[in-house]
Amino acid sequence: xTRAQRLREALTGGRGEHxxxxxxxxxxxxxxxxxxxxxxxxxxxxLVLFGAPLLISTLLALLTPVTGTPTVKVRGLPRTGEVGAAxxxxxxxxGEGSEVLAIRLPDPVAGGIGTVxxxxxxxxxxxxxxxxxxxxxxxxxxxxxxxxxxxxxxVHGPITAxxxxxxxxxxxxxxxxxxxxxxxxxxVGAHRARRPGDSVELRDIRAFQPGDRLRRIDWRVSLxxxxxxxxxxxTHLHVREHHAxxxxxxxxxxxxxxxxxxxxxxxxxxxxxTTGSSLGRSLGDWSLASRGTTVRPGGSLDVAVxxxxxxxxxYLRQGDRVSLVDxxxxxxxxxxGVGRRQLLRLRHQLxxxxxxxxxxxxxxxxxxxxxxxxxxxxxxxxLDAEVVELAVHxxxxxxxxxxxxxxxxxxxxxxxxxxxxxxxxxxxxxxDVRLEAMRQHGVxxxxxxxxxxGVLRQARTGRRLSR
Amino acid sequence: xxGWVLRAAIGVASGAVAWVLAVHGVEWPALAMYGLLVAAxxxxxxxxxxxxxxxYPAAAMAFVGDDRSWAGVFALVVLLHLVHVLxxxxxxxxxxxxxxxxxxxxxxxxxxxxxxxxxxxAAVVILLPGGRTDAAVEVVGLACAVxxxxxxxxxxxRKG
Numbered sequence: 001x002t003r004a005q006r007l008r009e010a011l012t013g014g015r016g017e018h019x020x021x022x023x024x025x026x027x028x029x030x031x032x033x034x035x036x037x038x039x040x041x042x043x044x045x046x047l048v049l050f051g052a053p054l055l056i057s058t059l060l061a062l063l064t065p066v067t068g069t070p071t072v073k074v075r076g077l078p079r080t081g082e083v084g085a086a087x088x089x090x091x092x093x094x095g096e097g098s099e100v101l102a103i104r105l106p107d108p109v110a111g112g113i114g115t116v117x118x119x120x121x122x123x124x125x126x127x128x129x130x131x132x133x134x135x136x137x138x139x140x141x142x143x144x145x146x147x148x149x150x151x152x153x154x155v156h157g158p159i160t161a162x163x164x165x166x167x168x169x170x171x172x173x174x175x176x177x178x179x180x181x182x183x184x185x186x187x188v189g190a191h192r193a194r195r196p197g198d199s200v201e202l203r204d205i206r207a208f209q210p211g212d213r214l215r216r217i218d219w220r221v222s223l224x225x226x227x228x229x230x231x232x233x234x235t236h237l238h239v240r241e242h243h244a245x246x247x248x249x250x251x252x253x254x255x256x257x258x259x260x261x262x263x264x265x266x267x268x269x270x271x272x273x274t275t276g277s278s279l280g281r282s283l284g285d286w287s288l289a290s291r292g293t294t295v296r297p298g299g300s301l302d303v304a305v306x307x308x309x310x311x312x313x314x315y316l317r318q319g320d321r322v323s324l325v326d327x328x329x330x331x332x333x334x335x336x337g338v339g340r341r342q343l344l345r346l347r348h349q350l351x352x353x354x355x356x357x358x359x360x361x362x363x364x365x366x367x368x369x370x371x372x373x374x375x376x377x378x379x380x381x382x383l384d385a386e387v388v389e390l391a392v393h394x395x396x397x398x399x400x401x402x403x404x405x406x407x408x409x410x411x412x413x414x415x416x417x418x419x420x421x422x423x424x425x426x427x428x429x430x431x432d433v434r435l436e437a438m439r440q441h442g443v444x445x446x447x448x449x450x451x452x453x454g455v456l457r458q459a460r461t462g463r464r465l466s467r
Numbered sequence: 468x469x470g471w472v473l474r475a476a477i478g479v480a481s482g483a484v485a486w487v488l489a490v491h492g493v494e495w496p497a498l499a500m501y502g503l504l505v506a507a508x509x510x511x512x513x514x515x516x517x518x519x520x521x522x523y524p525a526a527a528m529a530f531v532g533d534d535r536s537w538a539g540v541f542a543l544v545v546l547l548h549l550v551h552v553l554x555x556x557x558x559x560x561x562x563x564x565x566x567x568x569x570x571x572x573x574x575x576x577x578x579x580x581x582x583x584x585x586x587x588x589a590a591v592v593i594l595l596p597g598g599r600t601d602a603a604v605e606v607v608g609l610a611c612a613v614x615x616x617x618x619x620x621x622x623x624x625r626k627g
Contacts, residue, residue: 021623022513022555022558022559023513023514023515023517023558024551024554024555024558025623027517027518027521027551027554028551028555029619029623030518031518031521031522031525031551033612033615033616033619034522035522035525036612036615037609037612037616039529040605040608040609040612041609042529043600044529044530045592046525046528046529046535046540047525047526047529049540049544049585049588049589049592050525050528050529050540050543050544050547051525052544052585052588053544053547053548053551053581053582053585054521054547054548054551055615056581056584056585057548057551057552057577057578057581058619059615059618059619059622060577060581062619062622062623063622099573099574100556100559100570100573100574101570102559102560102564115561115563115564115565116470116560116561116563116564116565117564117565117566117567118470118556118559118560118564118565118566118567118570119567119569119570120567120569120570120572120573146559148556148559150573150574150577151552151555151556151574151577152555152556152558152559153555155559158559
């Protein structure tokens with residue numbers, strides 16, 4: 001064995017990765033032989049009878065050969081998945097002479113890496129159901145195992161297996177009717193560009209210019225203007241100009257700097273809270289899987305990510321180009337794209353953004369990240385002025401900005417804080433002031449779940465009037 | 468079936484052992500100490516407490532009291548072996564594990580086989596007339612015991 005192999009074995013190999021006797025073997029042998037010999041010496045037949053079963057069962061176990069190296073392999077585990085249940089299989093080769101197998105299998109109801117199952121070593125393939133009810137990264141399967149011979153006098157293991165996980169993509173929720181602007185005039189969705197083109201939608205009627213196509217001439221208007229001028233010469237010809245059709249750009253700006261839930265008392269605690277009680281767990285239960293999702297379930301970031309995935313799916317279905325910007329970590333965005341692969345890419349990137357979520361000094365939305373004329377959807381709880389300034393600046397640059405408020409509606413004060421109720425009122429008031437300030441600057445503000453189309457139209461009208 | 472059932476079964480079997488001992492005149496301080504050992508064995512089935520809760524009743528039954536009760540002896544033959552097997556399996560699974568009954572089918576069959584053979588021998592012992600054994604037979608018996616030990620050691624070396 002080379003030095004590298006020895007080092008690898010020392011680092012990765014558990015102390016139980018070979019067949020070794022247990023204390024039950026020592027006990028059976030010592031007590032069995034001891035009681036039988038002592039009974040013979042002292043002429044106490046009871047001692048012989050007490051020791052005989054222990055000795056006989058130990059000898060039977062010793063006579064049964066336990067050889068080979070038990071192996072456990074996981075088959076058919078995809079790298080990504082959707083929320084819910086999935087199936088996989090664990091292949092077991094228990095070796096020769098094995099009688100029982102203790103293996104950790106995932107819980108099909110509660111999810112997680114599950115508990116240890118003691119089953120006969122005749123099982124060759126075990127079908128397992130993996131269940132995850134939260135999106136994000138996590139460990140689904142860790143088949144820790146131990147194989148035992150007769151009466152568990154010789155065991156192979158316990159072996160801590162490699163953790164096998166999946167990335168559960170944020171779910172795409174079917175948006176209720178009216179949430180997406182089905183045909184938002186001048187904004188997105190209908191894709192009517194400002195420049196002239198070949199669509200059927202009328203843009204203007206203007207005087208004929210050299211280069212205009214003859215079939216564009218509006219004869220009715222031309223004759224009327226000629227009649228008014230008293231001549232039928234071509235200088236009074238008019239042409240109908242139509243709008244061009246173009247793809248719309250949608251920028252989903254995700255504020256990952258804050259992840260807050262409905263309980264104000266929990267805002268100061270880390271979002272990566274463990275699920276369930278930590279008491280009474282064995283060391284084997286401590287795993288990434290026990291942490292569940294990396295964001296606060298039902299919190300602002302969870303809602304924002306789900307909203308981003310659903311909006312992306314809706315706009316991509318309309319044929320728009322959708323990109324993603326992480327306001328806290330600008331390097332984690334996704335470039336604009338179209339189609340189903342872009343939706344998959346965006347959902348993956350949302351998981352990456354949520355994994356890296358945390359405090360950042362200020363939100364960043366660079367002008368080069370926002371195409372001209374794009375709809376900017378800012379998903380944030382709007383708990384600070386910086387993100388409001390960012391939305392207003394984007395609106396001033398000429399973009400239509402939609403601010404989706406993901407702050408939980410029913411905030412509850414910290415019961416342990418003396419000024420909990422007052423603090424909640426201040427937070428509420430400041431939040432309302434921020435939303436109102438955005439509205440006054442032409443930013444469409446909606447809580448997640450409210451119809452978007454009407455609000456966008458109002459915001460567009462308001463901006464025209466303010467100009 | 469939860470993994471705690473194996474540990475509870477150790478407790479139940481040991482409780483029965485304690486009851487047999489109490490019937491045969493073992494004093495309560497010794498039984499209280501025995502109860503502590505049973506609790507330790509239930510908590511840590513891979514500990515030396517299991518050897519003590521098997522060894523102590525055997526010695527107490529042989530040396531406490533003058534009158535021999537074969538019913539008590541037979542009960543302890545079964546119970547002590549049961550405690551040994553239960554502790555062996557309880558030691559390889561965590562308390563929160565799930566035990567499939569099929570896994571215990573082969574051990575149960577072997578347990579029954581061993582017990583039948585030992586109880587058959589015990590029945591023969593009861594039927595045999597009592598009395599002083601010849602010295603030559605005792606020497607042969609001791610030689611057999613030493614042979615068993617040597618055989619077991621050789622088997623262990625071959626496996627190790």
